[in-house]
Amino acid sequence: RRQRQMCIRDRIVERLQKLHPKEIDLSLDRTRNLLEKLGNPQDQINCISVVGTNGKFSTIQALYAILKEANYKCNIYTSPHIQKINERFVFNNKPLTDDELANLFSEIEEANNQTQITFFEILTVAYLHYAKKYSENINLIESGLFHRFDATNILKKNLASIVTAIGLDHLDWLTKEEQTIDKIIFEKTSTLLNSKIIVAKQSTNKISKSIKDTIKDNSSKKIIFNKNYNFTLKENDFFYFEDEFGALKLPKPNLPGEFQLENVSTAIATARQLTEYKITDEHIKSGITKIESIARLQELKSGKLKDLIGNNLLFVDGSHNPLGAKVLNEYLQSLNCNKHIILGMMANKDHNEYMSYFKDIKSLTTIDIPNQPNAIKGGELKEKIKNFENINYENSIEEAIGSIDLQENDIILITGSLYLAGEVLNLN
Numbered sequence: 116r117r118q119r120q121m122c123i124r125d126r127i128v129e130r131l132q133k134l135h136p137k138e139i140d141l142s143l144d145r146t147r148n149l150l151e152k153l154g155n156p157q158d159q160i161n162c163i164s165v166v167g168t169n170g171k172f173s174t175i176q177a178l179y180a181i182l183k184e185a186n187y188k189c190n191i192y193t194s195p196h197i198q199k200i201n202e203r204f205v206f207n208n209k210p211l212t213d214d215e216l217a218n219l220f221s222e223i224e225e226a227n228n229q230t231q232i233t234f235f236e237i238l239t240v241a242y243l244h245y246a247k248k249y250s251e252n253i254n255l256i257e258s259g260l261f262h263r264f265d266a267t268n269i270l271k272k273n274l275a276s277i278v279t280a281i282g283l284d285h286l287d288w289l290t291k292e293e294q295t296i297d298k299i300i301f302e303k304t305s306t307l308l309n310s311k312i313i314v315a316k317q318s319t320n321k322i323s324k325s326i327k328d329t330i331k332d333n334s335s336k337k338i339i340f341n342k343n344y345n346f347t348l349k350e351n352d353f354f355y356f357e358d359e360f361g362a363l364k365l366p367k368p369n370l371p372g373e374f375q376l377e378n379v380s381t382a383i384a385t386a387r388q389l390t391e392y393k394i395t396d397e398h399i400k401s402g403i404t405k406i407e408s409i410a411r412l413q414e415l416k417s418g419k420l421k422d423l424i425g426n427n428l429l430f431v432d433g434s435h436n437p438l439g440a441k442v443l444n445e446y447l448q449s450l451n452c453n454k455h456i457i458l459g460m461m462a463n464k465d466h467n468e469y470m471s472y473f474k475d476i477k478s479l480t481t482i483d484i485p486n487q488p489n490a491i492k493g494g495e496l497k498e499k500i501k502n503f504e505n506i507n508y509e510n511s512i513e514e515a516i517g518s519i520d521l522q523e524n525d526i527i528l529i530t531g532s533l534y535l536a537g538e539v540l541n542l543n
Contacts, residue, residue: 132234146236162273163276168283227240278307281299282438304326311336353366467499512542
């Protein structure tokens with residue numbers, strides 16, 4: 116029966132993907148029209164909107180862990196999915212089953228009645244329609260591309276907007292003259308709602324200033340890293356967080372990498388601004404040690420791929436842009452061992468720019484990303500990346516792992532794409 120429901124779900128997904136000739140068509144009209152047919156469910160739910168380039172998923176998962184600890188139920192909408200599409204549809208703290216998702220898609224497909232609409236738009240409408248069933252829950256909604264004309268930008272009100280780290284990505288959707296950080300910041304932050312805006316730590320002062328300038332006329336209460344909240348990493352596995360409500364001594368979250376403290380701190384700053392909800396210091400302390408994060412510097416501690424390398428460490432990370440590479444390298448630099456990277460990327464990324472951030476890498480192995488026609492072939496990727504001496508190409512993920520000459524305590528990191536991360540997790 117489960118297999119049958121998966122087939123039904125997948126057949127509907129296939130039909131929904133054909134409703135528009137383009138993958139992305141930046142406009143809000145189609146989304147608004149379909150939502151109106153369904154009674155505008157987006158006006159009847161409590162939302163926290165999350166925009167940015169990097170750290171959106173981790174910030175959502177950290178906030179979710181805190182809210183669960185405080186006994187609040189959440190609905191969560193994220194993209195893309197890593198292993199199966201159900202991951203994008205979390206309601207009442209649980210992903211939808213294949214059966215529930217098939218029924219939901221069928222209902223939305225009928226309401227849409229063959230009208231032209233992009234796949235992401237119809238998924239967003241499906242999420243908002245189902246969220247109305249749990250109208251008391253807190254919705255954590257990750258924005259898609261650029262936000263201003265993104266399907267998630269149809270709310271009239273929300274509890275808060277989170278702005279995570281912003282950097283250069285998805286430049287192929289902008290004209291040449293628009294491929295600037297200021298344009299991306301404008302697209303992501305110029306239409307934020309009037310509520311509360313929490314701005315995470317940014318990679319440069321220039322980016323922080325540009326965000327502040329873009330939102331200066333927004334009358335929201337603004338909670339900005341280094342001005343209204345801060346964190347300090349201490350030894351002995353704890354860190355200090357401080358904001359207008361006072362200081363907290365906190366255990367290190369269960370996510371590796373100092374950069375994750377930035378995402379966790381943003382989640383804490385947001386939780387403490389939800390003054391209409393009862394979230395205590397203890398909820399925060401306990402919640403941040405229970406964060407579930409898939410394919411974000413995730414260690415694979417067991418499984419088929421892990422078995423290939425014995426006691427060596429195996430990590431998978433879905434980062435795919437320069438900002439992601441920068442923070443990943445900072446984490447690797449903190450480790451005293453040999454580091455080996457297995458790399459697969461989509462064709463539209465800046466491959467040399469991505470790899471330029473990694474230093475002191477023992478070996479680099481390029482691979483094809485299975486089942487992804489829009490990925491660059493591993494052989495071509497190897498030829499493109501010129502600044503690595505020890506670079507090889509292997510046909511498969513398993514062959515790439517097997518080809519690495521591992522010493523004791525070496526680490527393998529598989530990175531470059533969320534799609535690759537999904538394939539790795541499914542293989543493992």
